[in-house]
Amino acid sequence: MLFTSLDFLLFLPLALALHGALPPRRRWIGMLLASCVFYGWSRPSNLLLLGAVTLVTIAAGTALRDAQDLLARRAILGAGLALVLGALAALKFHDFGFATPAGFSFYAFCAASFIIDSYRREAPADASAGEVALYLAWFPKILAGPIERSTRFLPQLRDGLLADPGRVVLGSQLVLWGLVKKVLIADNLAPVVDRAFGIVAYASPVELAMSVYFFAFQIYCDFSGYTDIAIGLSLLFGIQLMENFRRPYFSRSSAEFWGERWHISLGRWFRDYLYIPLGGSRAGAVRRYLNVMIVFVASGFWHAGLGYGVGWTFVVWGAINGAYLWTGIASAPLWRRAASRFPRVASSSAWTVLRVLVTFHLVAFAWIFFRARSIADAWTVVRRIGANAVQLVELLPNYPFTTEHYTGFALIATLLAIELADERRSIFRRLAEAPATLRWASCYAAIFALLLLGRWQAKEFIYMQF
Numbered sequence: 001m002l003f004t005s006l007d008f009l010l011f012l013p014l015a016l017a018l019h020g021a022l023p024p025r026r027r028w029i030g031m032l033l034a035s036c037v038f039y040g041w042s043r044p045s046n047l048l049l050l051g052a053v054t055l056v057t058i059a060a061g062t063a064l065r066d067a068q069d070l071l072a073r074r075a076i077l078g079a080g081l082a083l084v085l086g087a088l089a090a091l092k093f094h095d096f097g098f099a100t101p102a103g104f105s106f107y108a109f110c111a112a113s114f115i116i117d118s119y120r121r122e123a124p125a126d127a128s129a130g131e132v133a134l135y136l137a138w139f140p141k142i143l144a145g146p147i148e149r150s151t152r153f154l155p156q157l158r159d160g161l162l163a164d165p166g167r168v169v170l171g172s173q174l175v176l177w178g179l180v181k182k183v184l185i186a187d188n189l190a191p192v193v194d195r196a197f198g199i200v201a202y203a204s205p206v207e208l209a210m211s212v213y214f215f216a217f218q219i220y221c222d223f224s225g226y227t228d229i230a231i232g233l234s235l236l237f238g239i240q241l242m243e244n245f246r247r248p249y250f251s252r253s254s255a256e257f258w259g260e261r262w263h264i265s266l267g268r269w270f271r272d273y274l275y276i277p278l279g280g281s282r283a284g285a286v287r288r289y290l291n292v293m294i295v296f297v298a299s300g301f302w303h304a305g306l307g308y309g310v311g312w313t314f315v316v317w318g319a320i321n322g323a324y325l326w327t328g329i330a331s332a333p334l335w336r337r338a339a340s341r342f343p344r345v346a347s348s349s350a351w352t353v354l355r356v357l358v359t360f361h362l363v364a365f366a367w368i369f370f371r372a373r374s375i376a377d378a379w380t381v382v383r384r385i386g387a388n389a390v391q392l393v394e395l396l397p398n399y400p401f402t403t404e405h406y407t408g409f410a411l412i413a414t415l416l417a418i419e420l421a422d423e424r425r426s427i428f429r430r431l432a433e434a435p436a437t438l439r440w441a442s443c444y445a446a447i448f449a450l451l452l453l454g455r456w457q458a459k460e461f462i463y464m465q466f
Contacts, residue, residue, distance in 0.1 A: 001041040003229050004183055004456060011038065019237055024160035028134050031237060038139035046101040054136050056083045057111040058129045064118040065125050073119060080115040084108050092305020102464045103143040105302065107136045109269055114150045116273055124154045131157050140230035144223065144463040146244040146265035153239070161238035173428055174232030180446050181225030185411045187455035189218040192408060197371055200380045205388035206399045208381050215371050216364045217412050220248065222462045223263070247419045252355040254324035257363060270295045289326055296322030303466050313378060317369040324362055407453065
């Protein structure tokens with residue numbers, strides 16, 4: 001069931017009605033039931049794998065809670081992670097003749113984090129089996145995150161799950177904004193991107209360059225749009241999920257992009273459960289570089305498993321971003337000395353804008369490998385754009401732009417204007433303090449744009465395939 005489908009439009013009011021009808025302490029039961037209906041709606045067999053992972057997670061968590069012997073605890077931890085992550089790896093990289101259930105990567109990572117946190121005695125020890133099941137199955141996040149932590153999610157189930165008016169308003173606004181990002185922006189950019197990347201050997205250099213820019217915003221709006229909807233829906237039920245995106249294309253460095261702004265929940269998962277256990281930056285310079293690359297290559301493999309072998313383009317994408325971080329680490333002392341010598345330049349708006357533009361183009365370059373169907377296709381895109389880089393400005397006036405292109409440019413410009421305002425001060429806080437007329441006018445304008453320009457066909461969110 002997709003957030004953009006008619007089925008979901010009918011499902012959501014029923015789920016909210018059940019939620020409101022139950023006593024506060026029993027609302028988690030209705031939420032679990034709704035999550036099972038949501039996840040098993042189009043393919044009931046999805047619930048079999050979810051159920052198996054849930055049973056392993058509960059069993060491992062219970063055993064770790066009760067076990068005192070260190071060797072026994074390590075054995076339980078290893079067995080639990082081997083079952084969950086082993087199943088994830090098997091389904092990602094081997095074709096078993098059936099499609100891997102959507103969202104498996106996301107709830108498998110949640111299950112792994114619960115098992116690890118139970119080993120560390122950080123997971124809530126008093127959580128019931130049903131509450132742990134809800135943590136894994138919660139329908140707004142199950143298909144594409146955020147990869148929420150049990151330490152944040154489970155305690156909220158004991159707080160009555162009350163959605164106060166402020167949360168309801170904010171949640172509704174986030175859902176609407178997420179739909180704008182997905183249905184209005186991402187899905188209007190998709191056709192241009194699909195055409196160019198489908199015929200990279202024959203598409204013109206202008207078309208390829210334009211598709212690279214369009215894809216950067218398509219994947220951002222598609223993925224962050226899902227997250228906004230997930231967070232907004234959760235607020236309607238009284239649950240606060242973690243922030244997953246923070247205007248990433250305003251990052252001033254690759255470290256800021258990956259550490260603070262893009263897919264924050266996955267970045268923190270790799271940081272807490274892989275990078276730090278490997279030694280992080282505490283084990284010397286060589287180990288630090290190695291640990292950084294291990295994390296990014298692991299992230300590439302996480303994206304690379306599509307059920308029929310390894311998608312090596314994603315591994316290359318991960319390695320490229322790891323190399324960016326290497327460069328940032330190696331050059332950090334030089335930039336610090338330059339900033340101390342030229343403080344006015346370092347703090348100037350022009351320098352900030354330059355850093356943002358360079359970072360964006362580095363990220364966009366890596367996205368070529370993420371989107372291309374093969375490494376050969378990716379290099380074709382790079383070569384054809386690079387060989388004609390100087391001539392692109394001259395080629396632009398003669399390119400046969402269509403309404404589709406102009407619409408895409410206008411949507412990207414609107415998005416950037418809104419996010420620039422949001423970067424300075426939360427747009428939702430601005431709306432909360434604005435006159436009621438302006439608030440309602442903004443909502444009606446968004447709804448009108450969705451109805452007029454939105455592509456409401458059942459197009460999956462990009463990250464559901466991972």
